[in-house]
Amino acid sequence: MLIWTARVSKKKTAAITAAILVVVLAVVVVLGKHADSADSNLPQLADNEARVSYLQSMGWEVEPEPVETLQFLLPEKLEEPYLTYNELQDSQGFDLSTACGKQVSRFTYTVTNYPNRPEGVQLNLYVCEEQPVAGDVLCAGADGFQDTLVYPETEAK
Known part of the structure; x- marks a missing residue:
């Protein structure tokens, strides 16, 4: 068996500890900036005005106030129908799975500019931690539909 012993002064121990802390701090700062830059691309939907502006930026015109607001806890794991x-x-x-286990708010708006449908169309916007996580446009009835938030292309006449 081989045993090594070393004598280290308190100054060397303090210097090594300080160097390790500087490296750890640098890693935390770099990773923090990377995470912030990814989050900065997502719109912040903290209030109704921000939500309506976000929908308008996608081409939708909606009534200024939601017809329904609902809060629910998304399950830890997505199962049907999710x-x-x-x-x-x-x-x-x-990706709805990013909100698993978190509180989600659904805001339902009346759409006023759906092509060839002057009424009866609603839009659901799902928000978690002030960021959009899901959304859909729907129309109930015999000729109803459910679609994405992508504004539909109208055919040229």
């Missing part, structure tokens, strides 16, 4: 709904969300760049 899995099927998340497929619709994936197609427009959202």
Whole structure:
């Protein structure tokens, strides 16, 4: 068996500890900036005005106040019907699974500019921690539909 012993002064111990702390702090700062830059791309929807502006930026015109606001806790793991709904969300760049286990708010607005449908169309916007996590446009009835938040292309006449 080989045993090594070393004598280290208190000054050397303090210097090594300080160097390690500087490296750890630098890593934390770099990772923090990387996370902030990713989050900065997502719109902050803290109030109704921000939500309506966000929808307008996508081409939607909605009544200024939601017709319904609902809060719910998303399950820790997505199961049906959330899995099927998340497929619709994936197609427009959202991922509902990022909000699993968190409080989600659904804001339902009346759409006023859906092509060839002057009434009966609503838009659901799901927000978690002031950021959009899902959304859909729907119309109930015999010829109803559910679609993404992507504004529909109108055919040229």
